[in-house]
Amino acid sequence: MIKQYFKQALVQLRQHPLISVISIVGTSLSIFLIMLVVMLQQVKVAPFSPESNRDRFLHIHYMTINHKDWGNDGTSNGPMSVQTARELYKSLKTPEAVTIYSCMTVSTPVSLPGIPAIGADVRETDATFFSVFDFRFVGGKPYDEANFDAGRPVAVITESISRALFSTTESVGKEFLLNHAPYRVVGVVKDVSTLADMSYGQVWIPFTSTDLPNDTWCDQHMGMMSTTILARSRDDFREIRAEAKRRMNEYNSILADQGYTLRDLNRPYDQETQSISFSANMEPDLQAARRERVIIFIILLLVPAINLSSMTQSRLRQRVAEIGVRRAFGSTRMEMVGQIIMENLIVTLLSGAVGLFISVLMAYWGTDILFAQPYSMTLNAPTVDSSILLHPSTFLYALLFCFVLNLLSSGIPAWKASRTGIVNALGGKIH
Amino acid sequence: MLIHLLTIIKNNLRSNLLLMAGVFVIATSLWYAVDYVYAVAVNQQKSLGFDWEHVYYVQVGVLPFESVQRDTTTRSTDEMTREYLEFYDRLQRHTAVESACYTINHFHYVWKNSSTQLSRDSLKAYSYYREVSPSYFTVFRVNGVDGCSPEELSRRASHTSDVVVTEDVALRLLSDDTDNMSVKATELVGKLINCGNSDSIRVAAVCEKQKYNEYTSWQGAAYIIRQLGTGDCKVGYNNIPYMDMFVRIKADADRKNFVESFRKEMKRQLRVGNLYLADMRPMSHYREEQLSEFRSDLYTYLAIAGFFLANAFLAILGTFWFRTQQRREELAVRLVAGATPHELQLLLMAEGVLLVTFAYVPALVLAYNLGHADLVETWPVEWSVVRFVSGAAIAYLLLLVITILSIWYPARQAMRIHPAEALHGD
Numbered sequence: 001m002i003k004q005y006f007k008q009a010l011v012q013l014r015q016h017p018l019i020s021v022i023s024i025v026g027t028s029l030s031i032f033l034i035m036l037v038v039m040l041q042q043v044k045v046a047p048f049s050p051e052s053n054r055d056r057f058l059h060i061h062y063m064t065i066n067h068k069d070w071g072n073d074g075t076s077n078g079p080m081s082v083q084t085a086r087e088l089y090k091s092l093k094t095p096e097a098v099t100i101y102s103c104m105t106v107s108t109p110v111s112l113p114g115i116p117a118i119g120a121d122v123r124e125t126d127a128t129f130f131s132v133f134d135f136r137f138v139g140g141k142p143y144d145e146a147n148f149d150a151g152r153p154v155a156v157i158t159e160s161i162s163r164a165l166f167s168t169t170e171s172v173g174k175e176f177l178l179n180h181a182p183y184r185v186v187g188v189v190k191d192v193s194t195l196a197d198m199s200y201g202q203v204w205i206p207f208t209s210t211d212l213p214n215d216t217w218c219d220q221h222m223g224m225m226s227t228t229i230l231a232r233s234r235d236d237f238r239e240i241r242a243e244a245k246r247r248m249n250e251y252n253s254i255l256a257d258q259g260y261t262l263r264d265l266n267r268p269y270d271q272e273t274q275s276i277s278f279s280a281n282m283e284p285d286l287q288a289a290r291r292e293r294v295i296i297f298i299i300l301l302l303v304p305a306i307n308l309s310s311m312t313q314s315r316l317r318q319r320v321a322e323i324g325v326r327r328a329f330g331s332t333r334m335e336m337v338g339q340i341i342m343e344n345l346i347v348t349l350l351s352g353a354v355g356l357f358i359s360v361l362m363a364y365w366g367t368d369i370l371f372a373q374p375y376s377m378t379l380n381a382p383t384v385d386s387s388i389l390l391h392p393s394t395f396l397y398a399l400l401f402c403f404v405l406n407l408l409s410s411g412i413p414a415w416k417a418s419r420t421g422i423v424n425a426l427g428g429k430i431h
Numbered sequence: 432m433l434i435h436l437l438t439i440i441k442n443n444l445r446s447n448l449l450l451m452a453g454v455f456v457i458a459t460s461l462w463y464a465v466d467y468v469y470a471v472a473v474n475q476q477k478s479l480g481f482d483w484e485h486v487y488y489v490q491v492g493v494l495p496f497e498s499v500q501r502d503t504t505t506r507s508t509d510e511m512t513r514e515y516l517e518f519y520d521r522l523q524r525h526t527a528v529e530s531a532c533y534t535i536n537h538f539h540y541v542w543k544n545s546s547t548q549l550s551r552d553s554l555k556a557y558s559y560y561r562e563v564s565p566s567y568f569t570v571f572r573v574n575g576v577d578g579c580s581p582e583e584l585s586r587r588a589s590h591t592s593d594v595v596v597t598e599d600v601a602l603r604l605l606s607d608d609t610d611n612m613s614v615k616a617t618e619l620v621g622k623l624i625n626c627g628n629s630d631s632i633r634v635a636a637v638c639e640k641q642k643y644n645e646y647t648s649w650q651g652a653a654y655i656i657r658q659l660g661t662g663d664c665k666v667g668y669n670n671i672p673y674m675d676m677f678v679r680i681k682a683d684a685d686r687k688n689f690v691e692s693f694r695k696e697m698k699r700q701l702r703v704g705n706l707y708l709a710d711m712r713p714m715s716h717y718r719e720e721q722l723s724e725f726r727s728d729l730y731t732y733l734a735i736a737g738f739f740l741a742n743a744f745l746a747i748l749g750t751f752w753f754r755t756q757q758r759r760e761e762l763a764v765r766l767v768a769g770a771t772p773h774e775l776q777l778l779l780m781a782e783g784v785l786l787v788t789f790a791y792v793p794a795l796v797l798a799y800n801l802g803h804a805d806l807v808e809t810w811p812v813e814w815s816v817v818r819f820v821s822g823a824a825i826a827y828l829l830l831l832v833i834t835i836l837s838i839w840y841p842a843r844q845a846m847r848i849h850p851a852e853a854l855h856g857d
Contacts (some may be wrong), residue, residue: 019749026745033738109492109709116694119710153497180707181497210495299460303739307451309748310446311753 005339009246009346012103019315023308024351025222030304031355032362037296039363043195044275050133050192050199056096057132058229058240058268059198060089061103062280065218068259072260075263077280079103081223087251088227092231094240095229099132101125102212103226107199111177112165122178122200123211130156132230133199140172140187143206147186151208153178156187158202197275198228221260227258227400229268237270244268248428301405308409311343323417324425336418344401352402355397436778436785448748453746454790457739458830462798463807464736465829466822468748470812473727477649480597480641482572483539483714485529485685489676491518492709493668502705512665514704519676521700527684527693530569533676533733535657537561539571540644540717543675549596549604549653551624556603558596558651565656568638570679576601576637584636589843591658593635594626600651601637608686626653644718648727648811668705677714740833747783748837755779755845762845763853772846777841783834791830795823 013020025413047054063080080088085100093096103122109117119202135156143154155178162171163186171185182428183205193198206223207213216223244264252261265283277284323336440447494501506514523531535560540629547560567573568584575584576598588595597606600615604624615639623631635656640649659662666674680689690711701708755762762775770778801807802814812818 018752022749023743026742029738029741035735074853107710116691116698179492179495179498179709180500181495209497299456303453303456303460303742306449306456307742307749310449310453311749312747315753 005342009343011373026304028355031352034357035359050135051196054271056231059274060227060267064263066261081216085227096232097230099128120202122203124207135189148206153183153209154186155183156204158191305408320425329421333418341415345406348402348406356398451790457743458794461739462826464732465826467732469822490710494705498536508665518703529679531678532564532566532570535562547627551604557651562655562657587636591661593656594632595636595654625644655741744837751841755841759853763850766850776842785836794825
């Protein structure tokens with residue numbers, strides 16, 4: 001039966017080459033665009049090293065603070081100080097781990113004595129950072145709590161920085177100058193894509209080894225730090241948020257003497273919310289972002305669906321005689337509908353595969369354009385590797401869309417055609 | 432002719448309605464994309480207000496305490512300021528450097544800025560708050576609003592704590608009615624204004640309007656003049672990382688690898704006290720980085736427009752291809768009755784154009800309401816009737832071109848019909 005369907009679909013395709021090309025091109029175009037939209041979203045939320053645990057992340061990238069002298073609406077917004085991050089989040093009991101790190105990377109000169117410096121993006125972190133983010137170490141290991149607490153000048157660097165400095169990736173134990181201060185390499189990791197917003201860097205050092213914790217504002221409540229919480233599972237999110245809220249209320253009652261109030265704007269955010277959160281002083285509207293995406297999907301699906309169905313209908317007109325003959329020889333109505341849907345499904349799947357293929361090509365070819373990051377502070381272009389984009393879920397999405405497209409465009413005309421009376425059908429009339 | 436075409440369309444109403452529904456969705460979406468591209472194009476016509484070419488950013492670094500090279504003797508702020516100015520002077524003395532300046536809270540293209548409210552009596556204006564040295568205007572080639580040269584503007588703005596404002600800010604501080612053409616922005620020169628809650632400051636000059644970058648609209652800015660070493664204007668090591676230095680390089684000296692050779696040459700000279708040259712990059716670097724996001728939006732909209740045009744092409748082509756086949760006999764009769772093949776082609780195209788126009792009218796109504804309800808991108812070009820009419824006309828023309836292109840092939844098939852063959856079946 002399947003073989004029969006398949007044969008017939010192929011014959012159909014060859015009978016009307018122009019129409020076949022139109023259907024395939026039209027469908028693959030819209031699958032292609034839908035896949036791109038999915039991919040743009042996937043890059044923000046799909047897990048990849050070093051952010052493989054994205055589904056368990058809760059971020060507090062920025063904090064909001066108010067002072068009673070500023071009025072109720074007067075707030076200051078931005079990264080928080082180490083003290084605030086420790087008091088509010090490091091003390092939480094429910095999460096698996098909580099890491100504090102600098103909110104952005106800073107381009108800093110790295111060099112060997114006597115050799116011109118190169119600029120590297122440096123991120124300053126605590127030791128927990130490496131258990132929250134799973135970097136792929138090619139040599140050595142991350143700095144531990146002891147090194148962190150002692151503020152030792154040690155660094156984890158990427159392969160490409162290691163190559164640029166030492167001409168080799170085996171540089172564990174060697175020394176280099178970071179901002180003219182000597183640092184020792186303790187670990188070398190694979191390069192990280194700039195699309196990993198929170199963990200990206202080229203050199204990571206303990207923030208206790210520099211002056212950064214003292215770079216504070218608002219009486220040491222705000223600073224240069226962000227926090228990421230790793231939950232044991234998504235089910236814990238509610239509990240973590242509740243605990244963080246309680247902790248914040250306690251802490252605010254202590255701060256009341258100084259007149260400050262910290263506000264979290266419903267932080268911590270999960271990965272999806274964080275990905276659309278650009279400004280520190282506004283809570284992102286996740287529902288609106290999702291609604292926007294749904295509208296885009298609907299329009300992208302609707303246009304080719306209407307086009308295809310108007311074409312399918314015209315094509316069926318030419319085939320009603322054939323349908324009549326089949327019905328006369330005992331084919332049931334359901335079989336006819338099934339066959340027509342199957343024929344179209346094969347065409348749609350074919351074009352879906354083409355569309356998926358083009359979109360993957362496009363994602364590699366147009367990385368710079370597609371994944372340009374708004375308000376990015378780093379000057380290194382984002383890189384994409386196949387592990388980021390080629391998730392089974394991406395492919396399943398494509399298949400699902402193909403099927404919906406097929407149902408929309410062929411289901412209705414097929415159902416109509418099957419209702420044609422046999423005699424009329426034999427005569428070539430559709431009604 | 433029109434009534435004849437309408438009858439033909441009515442006779443095929445069912446499939447025509449489907450086609451029109453498709454074109455309606457396509458036309459609305461196409462208009463949306465065209466409107467965006469149109470707004471960007473209009474905005475590109477407005478002047479940027481400054482010139483980033485041949486300008487380099489210089490980051491002054493302070494040796495950290497961990498560095499063995501750090502001179503740990505204590506210094507007064509005056510000494511630290513002198514170090515900074517010495518660094519600045521040495522930079523300026525290089526033969527390739529045309530001019531240099533330093534700024535605080537102002538760095539084109541990198542979203543490093545602060546803003547303030549300016550006021551004069553009851554008139555208020557929001558603007559960027561940019562602290563710059565007088566030579567800033569020479570480095571970025573900013574002209575005065577009266578057409579004076581950047582050099583002249585720098586000379587006028589040579590007094591610390593004076594302020595230079597952009598034309599739009601000046602107008603807002605002069606009159607309630609910003610469209611009042613009789614007010615000249617230069618009238619504000621010499622007047623006192625308030626910046627935030629501070630004391631009054633004198634307006635030294637008015638400069639041309641400024642965009643933040645190529646894709647934004649003109650945004651008001653106030654340049655507070657700062658000259659280190661004069662009065663209280665000092666800088667300590669902890670503040671140096673927040674200051675930015677820029678140099679304009681002579682055009683003939685701005686070659687490839689300029690930064691490398693410059694850094695090599697100046698490495699020793701630019702080690703002043705505990706200061707060193709930490710980084711140097713062309714402005715184009717930052718510009719490219721920031722514009723890529725705006726460009727990516729633009730490309731997205733162009734791609735969307737392309738997608739809908741392609742879909743319109745496919746839909747009309749497919750429908751008319753079937754239609755000429757189904758109407759073979761009818762078309763043959765027309766030929767027999769004396770129509771020339773070219774008239775047949777014209778007939779089919781006119782039918783297509785009419786169908787698209789019918790679908791476009793409701794699309795226009797929807798589009799107008801979308802724009803009216805502020806559901807289109809109204810920044811940086813605001814919604815106006817001119818914008819709507821232009822966008823609508825461009826989208827319509829595009830649709831027409833696509834319609835004619837897509838009907839061309841089926842119409843050619845129709846022109847080749849041999850009446851005798853087509854009619855012998857009946």
